[in-house]
Amino acid sequence: MSEKEMSEIIFELKVLESKVDHFFLRTSDSTKVAYRYLQNKVFEKHGIDSTTYYESYDYYLQNKKKMLNILNAATKKLDEAEKEPEQKLEAVK
Template identity: 30%
Template sequence: MRWHLIKQTSWMALFMLGMGLIPSCQSEQNTKPDNLIPGDRMADILTEVHKAETRVSRLGLRSVDSSNIAYKHMEKQIFKRFKVDTAAYARSYGYYSSHPREMEVIYKQVVEKLKKESEAPKPKPAKS
């Protein structure tokens, strides 16, 4: 079941890297934005974002609107936990998307984190 999460994230990473190549071929943003989220921290945030996306998809909500509302709620919680605002996240994501090599490094970390979590031993339920 966790393997599905890793596989889904890997495909998403490849897609995002591909999408990042298009803008970078047109005009590369050479200057780092103010308050750029460091790569390691961005990997932590993206790991949580992908886990939230998976949780929402497993909720089986029939409406796209309901799924979006659930995801946005989870996303707010992630940004709050990492003390990041949506503008800084969007600027950082845009920067890394226009720098595919840096984004690739970040997504390798994301995939590794998800893989470690999926392979971690599960706590045994308490006996009653």
């Protein structure tokens, strides 16, 4: 899996974590089930399975410079996504 694709998937999984945290499910088990289900949807979207993702993740952990690049790209995208609602609100004013 390319660095760019890995970064995109990590970004999507972080957004997903945030959404699942706001589902207000009754138990942590329910939260885990919901997250795993949606996580698999992200993997399907990218044409991979969880094994491919975790093998790639482990590979990049062994290549710290590449992993740092991936995480920085994902963080930048998260920062941009956080600003988006603010920009939309400013445009309405």
